Amino acid sequence: xxxxxxxxxxxxxxxxxxxxxxxxxxxxxxxxxxxxxxxxxxxxxxxxxxxxxxxxxxxxxxxxxxxxxxxxxxxxxxxxxxxxxxxxxxxxxxxxxxxxxxxxxxxxxxxxxxxxxxxxxxxxxxxxxxxxxxxxxxxxxxxxxxxxxxxxxxxxxxxxxxxxxxxxxxxxxxxxxxxxxxxxxxxxxxxxxxxxxxxxxxxxxxxxxxxxxxxxxxxxxxxxxxxxxxxxxxxxxxxxxxxxxxxxxxxxxxxxxxxxxxxxxxxxxxxxxxxxxxxxxxxxxxxxxxxxxxxxxxxxxxxxxxxxxxxxxxxxxxxxxxxxxxxxxxxxxxxxxxxxxxxxxxxxxxxxxxxxxxxxxxxxxxxxxxxxxxxxxxxxxxxx
Ligand code: MG
Numbered sequence: 001x002x003x004x005x006x007x008x009x010x011x012x013x014x015x016x017x018x019x020x021x022x023x024x025x026x027x028x029x030x031x032x033x034x035x036x037x038x039x040x041x042x043x044x045x046x047x048x049x050x051x052x053x054x055x056x057x058x059x060x061x062x063x064x065x066x067x068x069x070x071x072x073x074x075x076x077x078x079x080x081x082x083x084x085x086x087x088x089x090x091x092x093x094x095x096x097x098x099x100x101x102x103x104x105x106x107x108x109x110x111x112x113x114x115x116x117x118x119x120x121x122x123x124x125x126x127x128x129x130x131x132x133x134x135x136x137x138x139x140x141x142x143x144x145x146x147x148x149x150x151x152x153x154x155x156x157x158x159x160x161x162x163x164x165x166x167x168x169x170x171x172x173x174x175x176x177x178x179x180x181x182x183x184x185x186x187x188x189x190x191x192x193x194x195x196x197x198x199x200x201x202x203x204x205x206x207x208x209x210x211x212x213x214x215x216x217x218x219x220x221x222x223x224x225x226x227x228x229x230x231x232x233x234x235x236x237x238x239x240x241x242x243x244x245x246x247x248x249x250x251x252x253x254x255x256x257x258x259x260x261x262x263x264x265x266x267x268x269x270x271x272x273x274x275x276x277x278x279x280x281x282x283x284x285x286x287x288x289x290x291x292x293x294x295x296x297x298x299x300x301x302x303x304x305x306x307x308x309x310x311x312x313x314x315x316x317x318x319x320x321x322x323x324x325x326x327x328x329x330x331x332x333x334x335x336x337x338x339x340x341x342x343x344x345x346x347x348x349x350x351x352x353x354x355x356x357x358x359x360x361x362x363x364x365x366x367x368x369x370x371x372x373x374x375x376x377x378x379x380x381x382x383x384x
Contacts (some may be wrong), residue, residue, distance in 0.1 A: 002116075002271060005032035005085045006051070007106055009095035010041045012202050013146060013263060017095050018045060019123055020268045023280045028271060034076075034085040034098075034106075037061065043068055053088045055081030059213050079105070086110040093271065095146070096121045100327055101369050106363060111135035111143060118270035120146035126217050127320045127369065129224030130359045144270040145225055149218055151266030152244035152257035153226060154273075155336050160247075162227055169246040169254075171238035172219055172297065173198045175210040178239060186341040190333065193340055196263050198241040198261055207330045208304075211343055212297060216308020217326075217369040223312055230312045235305065237295045242284075260284055303344045311351060317368040318356035324372035325350035332380045342383055350376045 003115040004021065008014045014035070021028040032048035035042040036057045046054055047070055055076035056062050062077040069075075076084045087104035094110040095118045096103055103121035108128060110117045112135040119125060122230035124132055125145075136143050140261060145151050156166065176195045177185045189251075193210040201209070212235075220231045236246070241261040246254045259265050264280040296315055297304040304326070312323040329346040332338040338346070350372055359365060 001026075001095045003031045003091050004028060004030050004074050004095060004271070005034070005088050005091035005110075005115075006030065006095045006097065007034045007082060007085055007103065008036070008095075008121070009033045010035040011097055011099060012037040012200070013095070013097035013267065015041075016263045017097065017271075017372055018049070020264050020271060020280050024272075024277060027277065031090040032085040032088040033355050036098075039064060046073065047071070052090065053085055055085050065381050077296050081360065082256060083109055088346045089111045091115060093118065095267070096124060097146070099202060101127055101323065101366075104366070105362060108132060110137045111141040112139040114139040114141045116142040116144065117215055118144050118146050118267070120267075122147060122217050122221050123323055125221045125224045126323050128359075128362065128365055129220070129319075131362055131365065132224070136294075141213060143225070144273055145221070146263075146266050146270050147218060147221060148263065149245045150221060150225055150268045152259075153247070155257050155269070156245060156247035156255055157235050158274075159227055164249055165226075165228070165232070165247060166250045167232045167234055167248045168222060168226070168228060168337070169236045169248065170215065170246065171241065171294075172212060172215040173209065173241045174237045174239050174297075175212065177210055177301070178237065180301070182246045185301055186339070190336065190341040193333070195319045197239065203252035203334055204327070204330055207333060207343070208326070208338070211304040212346075213308065213326050213330075213343070215297070216305045216311075217323065219305075219308055220312045230309055230339075235297050237297055238292065240290070240292050241290060242290070243294075254383070258284060304347065305343065307347050307351060311356075313355045314351075316356035316358045317365060318351065319355065319356035320365055320368045321351055321354050321372040322347060324369045325376040328373050328376040329380060332377075332384075337384055340382050342380070345383075346379050349379050 034055040039061045093116045096107040097120040107124035150164040262281040310319040325347040329343040
């Protein structure tokens with residue numbers, strides 16, 4: 001039996017995680033839940049799983065929860081509450097699904113506490129990759145990716161000597177603007193960018209899929225998780241989203257990982273690894289005729305992907321700067337304060353302005369994150 005703390009339980013990964021837990025009540029249980037501001041859904045989740053330790057973002061919501069719940073758990077709030085759930089002594093497994101750089105400290109603390117950490121918060125790896133490895137080594141914990149492409153790579157590379165790998169390829173659907181000409185992409189609206197063709201996800205990652213920044217962050221994530229050089233990680237556009245990653249070996253052979261595009265699969269894989277339990281979604285249907293296509297990404301129409309490679313090559317805090325500027329620019333775009341095309345312009349300018357430093361510790365990385373956000377916001381204000 002695995003005892004789970006789910007950080008970010010009301011988001012898209014969080015709710016899928018709870019569905020997986022519900023499908024395997026004899027194998028998985030919930031001991032801690034943390035969420036942000038969606039208190040009605042969080043209350044329903046708490047009453048469904050009755051975890052002893054829970055946390056929300058705001059003190060007012062913690063007070064509301066205390067009065068509203070039909071049982072009496074330990075109720076925490078804010079960053080400290082998130083940390084209490086991340087290091088809850090009853091949990092052996094932590095699902096890190098908080099959105100954005102806010103999830104960094106809790107992922108690090110869970111690794112340091114020796115948990116199996118199933119990481120859906122890609123910023124933890126992009127921004128704090130080196131620190132996460134240190135924390136995992138210090139706590140003798142385990143780090144398993146929940147991102148579909150990285151779960152696929154984990155399945156392809158597990159048990160293989162790193163030197164046997166020539167390259168890996170992660171696939172991208174290409175997002176809603178895959179076939180759009182440059183001029184149309186430059187003028188894309190929020191509504192158009194949120195209309196993702198194959199995955200249903202939260203708004204931030206959906207915009208990142210439209211710019212291909214999501215794939216760029218995933219390239220960095222793959223480098224951190226599997227110790228690969230930038231040139232060993234390639235992106236293939238595959239609109240059907242059925243092949244999630246490929247491993248290329250030195251003899252020229254490729255292995256591909258295929259499954260339905262439902263996040264419950266990578267979530268269950270990470271929770272139950274190395275076992276393979278019956279799937280939480282229908283088995284892949286090979287009786288249906290299918291056409292798969294593969295093509296290369298166009299860096300001119302999707303410059304965010306190139307910016308991510310540049311940040312990975314620059315190393316140090318460059319991925320932190322990239323991520324912080326992108327979060328600010330995407331938030332501004334979603335709020336109608338900047339154009340779609342200015343997301344990449346803001347990230348490029350912030351990267352060019354702030355030079356990368358070698359990564360030392362979490363406080364330094366977070367200070368760099370704040371500095372990059374301030375710089376990005378100033379740029380966005382000046383170009384509003
Ligand atoms: Mg992904």
